[in-house]
Structures are given as C-alpha cells and as structure tokens.
Amino acid sequence: MKPIARTAQAALVASALTAAVSGYAMADQASLDAIMEECTAKSRLGAEGCACLVKAAAEELNDNQQALMLAGLRRDDAAMAELRPKISEAEGKATVAFMSNTPGRCKGQ
DSSP: OOHHHHHHHHHHHHHHHHHHHHHHHHHTHHHHHHHHHHHHHHOSSHHHHHHHHHHHHHHHOOHHHHHHHHHHHHTOHHHHHHHGGGSOHHHHHHHHHHHHHHHHHHTTO
16 A cells, blocks of 8 residues: 555544544533533532543443433433333443442542
8 A cells, every 4th residue: 555545544544533533422412511510510529520420421421321320310210211221231230330430430530
C-alpha cells in the first residue's frame, strides 16, 4: 500500500471512530444531563462527584442502562417496568453494580 493510501485510510478510520464516539455522546446526552441534575439534587457527591458519575455512565453504560439508572434515581417504578423487557439480566446487574460502586469512586472528586 502506498504511503498516501495508508494515510488516507488512517484518516478515514479516525474520522469514522470520531463520528461513532460523537454520535454515542449525542444520543444519550439528555439522559446524562438528567442524571447530573438528579445527582446534584439528591446526593452528597457535589458537582464534581456528580460530573465524575455522569462521565463514568457515558463511558460504561449503554442508553438503556442510563435510562434505568435515571429511573432508579427518580424512583420511577413505571419507567423501570417499561425498561425491564429492553434490558438483559446481565445489563440490569451491571447497572445495579455501577450504581453501587461508582459513587464511591467519584466521592471527593
């Protein structure tokens, strides 16, 4: 492969990855904003700790898991019931573990 072709291929791959990451961040931004709002209103993590929690949620949870987390923070049983069929057992357990462990990681940030 010629150096120019390799450079063009690398640029294309980088562009695709950037678009995928940007798309993921945009797809769930409303949930992440709502998680930040609930966290700052209802927890003792403070703004920096909540920002850490939201960043971790963006990196570690999918859209449905973020929605489940938000429903849990809001204690919205109807939303949780609606999400149950959309989430696998493993995703549900991972979300519960995330909600149990991540605040401790983010406390004091």
